[in-house]
Structure formats: structure tokens, C-alpha cells
Amino acid sequence: MTTNPHKYALNHTMLRVKDPQRSIKYYELLGMKQINKIENPDAKFDLYFLAYDSPKSLSKGEHWTARQGVLELTHNYGTENNDSFKINNGNSEPGKGFGHICVSVDHIQAACQRIEDAGYKFQKKLTDGRMRSIAFALDPDGYWVEIIAFNPVDKTENIKETDPGSYRFNHSMIRVKDHEKSLKFYQDIMGMSLLRTSENASNGFNLYFLAYPGNDEAAKESANGVNPTAEREGILELTWNYGTEKDANFKYHNGNDEPQGFGHICISVDDLDAACKRFEEKGVNWKKRLTDGRMKNIAFVLDPDGYWIEVIQNEKMKRTSNW
Template sequence: MFAFNPVTRTRTSLLFRPSFVDSASRSYATMASSDTSKYKFNHSMLRVKDPKASVKFYEFLGMKQIKKLEYPDNKFDLYFLAYDSADSASPGAHWSDREGVIELTHNYGTESDPNFKVANGNSDPGKGFGHVCISVDNIQAACSRIEQAGYRFQKKLTDGRMKSIAFALDPDDYWVEIIGQNPVDKTEGIKETNTGGYRMNHTMIRIKDHQASLQFYQETMGMTLMRTSENESAGFNLYFLGYPGEKGVPKESANGVNPVADREGLLELTWNYGTEKDPNFKYHDGNGEPQGFGHICVSVDDLDAACKRFDEHKVNWKKRLTDGRMKNVAFVLDPDGYWIEMIQNEKLKRTSNW
């Protein structure tokens, strides 16, 4: 396990920049059969060793198991967890009509294999995926609650120079970033925290070429660039993208709080300067050995039409809708080879009994 390096995560310059293209509007205008403004960044998939331990951890963070898909013939199960309280972003919604879902994939028998271990994506070999992130009401109280329950931290709130973020470790050592929805100095003396208001805010992946990735996620996937953090002294930038939905594109907050901290369904792209110039540089997608992170998933308005749209964008397919036995999922590859699953939003069009 590599120790947390505060330099590589320091947010030294916070710049709010809306997308340089109105991706959703342009895509809808030119390819009206699929409306990207209705897309949702639905879930992020993580392979786990012991589902009981992992589900317990994420439920402790306030999430709820909203769906379980069992595939005994193929010897794996899928657990879908999300915030579902009355104060959550999507209370009672169908699992495909949400953002901020975590999918835990369990392959039978790993829980009893003493040598089995997933790769958390933060060290070589296997570096690529970085973390998932939850935003909380009172960050000091939230971190104290996690620590008192016996869970471990990669970075405590008091460690390093960044006193406004922490990283907890789940049972498989995946990093779970914790950020505040309120100013840190205003919550310091508060001892209580309400998990009902937490959000599964974002998923972070590292990218080689920021220009290629930003173009892909905006023009091909229809996302909007909602926030940029430039850190020239440390040699990296962070880009936060997502689907604006009914909330629209955020504005800078008056109190200095991250303006997207109250949202779910964000994708954080981390670009370290210079990687784009190295022809031999490559991040790990998590699906070859060593395995860990699997994919992100977007639910769409019309799956058939969306796949035709992606064909028009000349995407690299991992699995077309017509490939294999599963005719209700498709996978495309982003510029770094990360897998992006596409599923039907079942609220908008009923196609699958799940």
C-alpha cells in the first residue's frame, strides 16, 4: 500500500469553467433519435472479495442495497448500492433511473481464498482508477464516526496540508474520498452527522491525454465540463464532468464550498502533465490483471438509438448491443481504454425485467 501523497491531491487553484461546447444541445440537434440531456451517469463497478463485508461498509456510509442481480450459472452476483433516504437525490427511483450508484461485483469463492486480493488502482501494476467520493454534511463528525466504527483511513482529515478532504478505505482497500457540503470551519464544532443527506458525488479515473478525454466525454458521451481545478505547481489538473439534468450547470458558491459537492453522478478526470507526450505511457483499465475497478455506466433514453449515435461518432466498441447473449447492455471504450457500459433507463422505456 502506497502512502497518501498530499501533493498529488492538492487543489491549489479552483476554476469554474462551463463546457466549451454545449454537448447535449449539439448532440440532440444533430442526432435527435437519442437525447443526451436525458442520459445519467448511473454507476461505477468495483470487484470485491467479500460481499458481506463490502455491503456492510457502504451501508454504514448510509447507502442502501437497492438491487441485487444473481447469476449462479456464471458464478457471480451484482450488488447495487445508492443513497435512498427521503433526503437523497433520487428516493425510491428505479436503479437505472439514478446517478451515484455503486455496483459491487462478487465472483463466487473469492471470499474464502486467502490469496485473493483486488487492485485498488492507486499503485503499479494496475494504476488507473483512483477512488469514489461521498460528500457529507459535517465532515469532521462524519470522519469521526467512520473511525470510531473501526474502519481505516488512507488519509485522515488532519493529515497533510489538505484539511478539507479525507480518504477512508473500504474492505478491499478502495479509496473513498470524503468531502464536505458545508464550509469546514463552520462544521468543526458539530458532533452529529446525518447520512441521509450524503451524496455519492464522483468517481475518479486517471487519463493520459486531457484534450482527447475531454473531447470524448463531452462530444461523444454528451457530458458537460462543470468544474476545473488547475494545479500547475504540482503538475496536474482535475476535470469534473457530468450530466446537468434539472439542476443545470452549477455556479461558484459564495462560501467557497465546492459548487458540485451537493451532486451525484460526476466523473473526475485526473491528468498529470506530460503523460500525453510519452508514447509508451498507459493506464490500467482494471479489467486485465490485476483486476479491481471494472467500468462506469451511463443509462440512456433509448438504448438502440444511443448505440446508433455512438456508431456515428465512430466509437471503439468493447461489446456491441448485438454481441453475445446479453442483448440489453453495450460497452464502449474511452481514449484510455476504460470500459463504459450503456444500459436502458427503464423509467423512460421499459425493455428489461431488472
């Protein structure tokens, strides 16, 4: 029984939603497709799994556990009819921690116009602020969806068409208190590789982009507002604001305490039992071991900030569950 972290994948990011049909409609506008649904009527919640599945996608037709760039939407029954129910998007207090998910697109001006024409709002439009190569759209629950380009922004401004089937679910961002602890955890324990670092000293923060497996060629910056890793999926962005590591009382919200919103990221592994044994040997903090509770095919590890990391079997590598 062996495990190789180079075979792991950042499979999905889970967000709680108020109204699943409203959310699915939004992400379908962004080119995603529902690829799986797991119903849990006894526990009164359903899980919807969305991903890019067009002929141009990176994982068309693959089992959902064998992919990167999956979005899991969790719906607790009844929230859609509760006028007072509101999701925590992770970007305001109380509840600041998770930041955003990111979709990379072909022609960013046309893509943003398409979202606006459909009646959706933006946290930041392309023309706002100094950064003219990124936008932040708002989903129906107020989650931030960063929009970036994998074509040079200055060469797409007059293009009116966009193909959502070519889009990528590029990354998910979480804020971390101590970048050194978090980088060590995600590299040494979770087996990820650091793709690139974006230092923003004048604004007091750094960004770290990690993924499975490593890609040294992606470490260099690109011009014209193009993120050099924009055509990838399964990237984790860590945002570190200078000085938080020195404040003993500082703590980010993990999304699972009240107020709730973001739930977890999930990695799929080559051999679930062996991977969990490796994590045990590495001395991780567990939220749920494989042997805990009724669900014997999932585990949850806690990262240094208390974010939950689900661990599941890549069913393409080893068939264990019928889901």
C-alpha cells in the same frame, strides 16, 4: 428512433469486491442501501447495487437504472474464502488507473470520526497534509473513498452528529493520459458537460469534473473548503498528470486486465438502440456491441484510455428489461 444525450445519466460505478457482505456493511455505514441484486449462478458471480435511498436522497424509490450515484459491487464466487485473493484499488503499480469514489457529507469532522470509530482505516485523515477539507477513507478492499463536505468545514468542527441519510455519492475519479482527447470524448461523444476545472500547476496535475446535464452555475469555486458541486451526484472526475500525453509508451490500467479491481462506469440512456446507433456514427471503439453475445440489453464503449463504459436503458423512460 431518437436519442438526446441531455437525458443520459451517469448511473453507476462498478467495483469488484472480495467479500460482498463485508463491503455492503461498510457502505451501509456510509448511508447507502442495497436497492437491487442480480444473481448469476451459472457464471458464478452476483451484482449488488447500492445507492442513497433515504427521504433526503436525490432519487429515493426510483428504478435503479433511472438514478445517478449508484455503486455496483461485483462478487465472483469463492473470493471471500481465498486468502491469497486481493483487489487492485487502482492507486499503485501495477494497476494504476482508477482513483477513487467520493461521498459528500453534511458535517465532515463528525462523519470521519464515525468511520474511524467503526474501526475503518484512512489513506488520509482530515488533519493530514495541507488539504484540511478532504479525507480519504479505505473500504474493506482498500478502495479509496474520498470524503468531502457540502457545509463549510470551519463551521462544522464542533458538531458531533452526522446524518448518513443526507450523504451523496458525488463522483468517481479516473486518471487519463491525454486530457484533450478525454474531454473531447466525454463531451462530444458521451454528451457530458464540463462543470468545472481545478488547475494544480504547482503539483503538475489538473482535475476536470463532468456530468449530465451541464450546470454553468457550478463552475465557480467556493470558499471554506466546500466543493461547489458537492451536493450533486453522477459526476465524473478526470485527473490529468502533466506530460503523460507526450509519452508514447505511457498507459493507464483499465481495471479489467490483471490485476483486477475497478470494472467500469455506466451511463443509462433514453433509448438504448438509438444511443448505440449514435455512438456507432461517432466512430466509438466498442468492447461489446448490443448484438454481441447473449446479453442484448447492454453495450460497452471504450474511452481513449481503454476504460469500459457500460450503456444501459433507463427503464423509467422506456421499459425494455425486467431487472
